[in-house]
Amino acid sequence: MTKPLRLELDRSAKAPLAEQIHKGIRAAIESGVLAPGARLPSWQDLAAQLGVARGTVRSAYEKLASAQLIVAARATGTHVADRPRLPVRRDKAPAPGSFMEMYQELTAGPAIFQMGVPSQETFPATLLARMRSRAVRVEMSAPTIYPDPRGEPDLRDEIAAYLALARGIECTPSQIIITSGFSGGLGLTLRVLGIEQKQKVWIEDPGFPFTRHGLGLAGLSIVPIPVDDDGIDVDFGLQHAPDAALVVVTPGQQAPLGSTLSLARRARLLDWAAQSKAWVIEDDYLSELQLKGRATPALASLDRAGRVIHIGSFSKTITPALRLGFVVVPAALASRFAETAACLAPAPGPAVQLATADFMRDGHYLRHLRRTKRTYAAQGDALLKYLRPRTANVAIAGLAAVLRLPDRASDLAIAREAAPLGLAPTPLSLWYASKASARPGLLLGIATSPLRRIEVSCDRLLKIINRPS
Template sequence: MTKPLRLELDRSAKTPLAEQIHGGIRAAIANGVLAPGARLPSWQDLAAQLGVARGTVRAAYEKLSSAQLIVASRATGTHVADRPSFPVRKDKAPAPGSFMEMYQELTAGPAIFQMGVPAQETFPATLLARMRAQAVRVEMSAPAIYPDPRGELDLRREIAAYLALARGIACTPSLIIITSGFSGGLGLALRVLGLESKTKVWMENPGFPFTRHGLALARLSIAPIPVDADGIDVEYGLKHAPDAALVVVTPGQQAPLGSTLSLARRSRLLDWATRRKAWVIEDDYLSELQLKGRATPALASLDRAGRVIHIGSFSKTVTPALRLGFVVAPAALASRFAEAAACLAPAPGPAVQLATADFIREGHYLRHLRRTKRVYAAQGDALLKQLRTRTANVALAGLAAVLRLPDGAPDLAIAREAASFGLAPTPLSLWYASTASARPGLLLGIATSPQKRIEASCDRLFEIIDRLT
């Protein structure tokens, strides 16, 4: 070396001086400040330079030598060890047109009109942070044992009580499995059912693209079933795919068109599932978060034969960052769900579960839902008012406004152009099973449409639509 090695030591810190010297040299090597072959001062010289004991520097050098970062020789002195150069690896962008490209585009944010995420202003961040901190302390002070793979009993009890009150489902905590959101619940259910490759499954068309891709990954044969004002068309499914073994449905508020599955169709679907011994996965993604009137009871509340697997989530009602959901298993499958959870997909860590249990038990969850409904209802009305000054082809559906576009309109290109302006409308065409059945349109999230920014955002969006159609 032609100049002294610059190391900053903090003698008031708790970190030993030898460790500080070791860390400083290691960082200099990692950052390229000290290149392979660079000569280091002897430990005697560096000790004098830093004003520390020789043994302190010697201990740091010995640790660096043990890590093969430096080499020492009486003949040539101490040098940075040669090491192979590794190219900096950058994450490759997903292939154009791939599922992961679509996934990243749909989940990027935050942005105006983004679907699937709650409003930041209604999120009780301070309260939940305090509860999670307390739960972490409880978790860290508990005995070091494996937690129940089905999830914390406290949370399963609170969910069972909530479901009885809000969704009409009578179940015990033993039937509830805590999962990592809806996708975790879906994956767990598909493992438990163990359906053979190419088994037919009904899927709403249009329907949630992530669910459709998950079913395809499970090597199931997807039968797209049309949706109308009464929900999934059960008679169409019976006519075109009567041999299906599974149905995945959003009966509360159909995603994305918002219709509620009628009582007649619910009864018809459950009767057929009972006779056929088919299974029904109920995606209750919004729970009771319905903006107009009271939410319809869950499909599982009508199930007397144990054919419905109910899956819920806190992603839309609280935040997707929790990655917390749950499955209500039919009694006949409870032990298999527990086994699959124990061996393949155990519940998330206890702290987030315990905090969520406290959040529900102390009444914060219901109060949060009531406040959220009021905010979303006001934002939905304001968004609809703005949109209807520009087009009549718009309607509210669940927590989104569905904006229909003319046939052939490039909704995907419009959405990508809008993203550069901080807007995130979701292309409706992506929700269809095929390009042949797809209808162009845009889904505009209500939760992420604050009233003070709606007018300007709508102006920008329609400028893009007019330019590209």
């Protein structure tokens, strides 16, 4: 029996009728509407049905036959060809306790108290959308050549000017490589430095779990270094792993405890790096987004030996959806970074870069940061004001409120119980590399704590925390 075909032809479209017929039948076969073995009308009958020339349908059938989608025979007519059944692929849920399970839990959202993302309420969506649209038109009308793998010159110019003003870093645009966020910058840097497997790397403890996992994937030997009110304990590192080849630090605002690396420790760290030929990766994840007072200059601004690689991004200051970051490299490494970017890790597409450059050049970026800091400061103050009468162990650290829990409490269990309520506190214990020193607690993102939701959200969270076990 001939399978009825319903094909809609658009005679005003630019696509030829034969191509429309070919695509319509092919879609019906691939979607399963026409099963293997189904009989098709002859090309003469289909031409009469559609009101087109016989040669038009014949051309479409010949193309389908060439693709082995249909089979024509004088005795039996035209049928859909047999095709092997492909197994249905379904994404498996990450294994319990795996890194990807943790990654998906920490990046799910949006939700109240979520860490690592900026406020939706301060996001200049309309302005950026207009700039992105204009940048896409520029990209599409530009000559069809490969873009600079280091990144668009306009954006690198703007970043160099901004870093000189806000972070105290004097660099040329040739020292700046545009990357896909911080992780892209970290991967590029590890490739360029060529640190051998099993070499030691200092990491802050507690410190960002994704960075720690990435360093482990690179085959490095992790050396957790404790953190106190003056930042990473450099003397501890020198005592326990003086032969380390690399250190990764968040000197501006330690993640997650919020302390600033003291000037004495900065000098000690840079002296050791220069003498031992070690490398320092500065994760400037918040840039100048410090809520109280002015942000301290970047560690790279003090580097005179060319040992600091400064990595920044726009994830916290604009949005992580841009997937846009940058690496500032010592002048002596600029060529190696450029070569590696060209061959292994080129910059993201030009449109997002050009839009960001316009956003910075026209003064919108600095105005956006000022508005954002005022909003976050108000939200942080409100969060502390509401929580402190109800729990003693809470303090602001960077863009989070750190809520300490009793030693026997399970911050993981509390966070998972809060998730169905639209709350996403981050378990502090996940940030510790050394389980012996891990302390339970919750990190409450300030950026995702709008004033109108603070009281009810805190009440819901405190009920879970204070519930008898």
